[in-house]
Amino acid sequence: MKKWVCNVCGYVHEGDNPPDVCPVCGVGPEEFSLQGEAVKEAAPPKRWKCTVCDYIHVGDEPPDVCPVCGVGKDKFILLVDEVVELTPEAVLTADEGTINAALDAVSYGLYVVSSTKDGKINGQTANAVFQVTARPPQIALCLNKLNLTTEFIEASGKVAVSILAQEQRDMVRVFGYQSGRTADKFAAVEYVTGKNGCPILKNCLGYLEAEVLPDKTTDVGTHILFVAKVTSGKLAGKSDALTYALYRKVK
Template identity: 60%
Template structure:
């Protein structure tokens, strides 16, 4: 039995032939290659490249020509230096931005679907940068790439909703994270409900919140915009394990 690796997202499939469709990113069998069994020392030498825009991690000798999540070129990928070291004064002295990338890769992230509305049109995207910033008042922050359509909608309407995903909802990551709303209707065939602020909420989400952006607290951080927003509504929907970025990565192997 062979192991087949998806060239787009890194998903590993076991079988005599590649799958008809990648369960993670949806590409066909032509984008799968046989994974050759490597010696232990060779496996340790496999390089990992991290997209500095969306945090996608690619495995290979070189970075991909373009990121399958956000579309940026190979020049915006950095090599993750995964060698573990004993923490000494010398190790601290030798550390720098290159070694910091691997450290940042250990930060725990969730995976969420952020949605918004503009001119009665809806869109949504997968986002791993959603976090609470204060409890009183109740505020959250999201960070979106300026090139994304959802960013345009949030800027225009000043509102958004966040649908939290369960651990078994990796298909939502594929739908909302691997394609653009400029080319496809991401909500086709998806059950959703409009929230109080007009943004769609996935019916099978783990929980959701609705929020209103505070324009005076919005921050331009280069490739992205950091939106600070007041939480206006929200509710727990299901009691289950949340989908994290780490869990999602493991599901691709």
């Protein structure tokens, strides 16, 4: 029996042909590839990365529409994955494609960033979360302007970060492959409400609550860079944290 893997969410379908619609993320059969050696033989050489949601598309050209976040092909960048020996000559030939490939190798964690607005809650998967100072404790988050969670954070100035454990890979799909404008992401997820009113995943590895510092918020083009003062946080588990590199390897 053939196994077909969804290139968007990792769902595996068994059958002679891929499904008409992925039951997990809703993309069509064109986003499925045969599992195993057949994928390597059939896979086109180029990889295109969506600059909005980080979806990776394999093909000679980027897709007309990103199957995850819906932006157009102009939001995709080419990743030039050629591995070279670093010589004085080699470093002189770097271009946009090789820069993008190198950036794609930077290690990130994976988190669920959440906020609240007018009694409503929402959250999203994010990888651009990091500590900037220890005293006082401050973190930075960089989120796309189009995301509902960004809108909530800008309105309330409040945010919570649930740190995902390696066994929580399913949370990446729940909070990263659908929009809070059309789905209640927390409907089937256990969570507790933090001191600042933002939802925190019940089984996360740990969490942080923070208040955004408006004078340090920066528009960086497609994204908003928030710097926030940490007001609360605790560890809630002892397993290893989920990284973006691990997720892409085993999803």
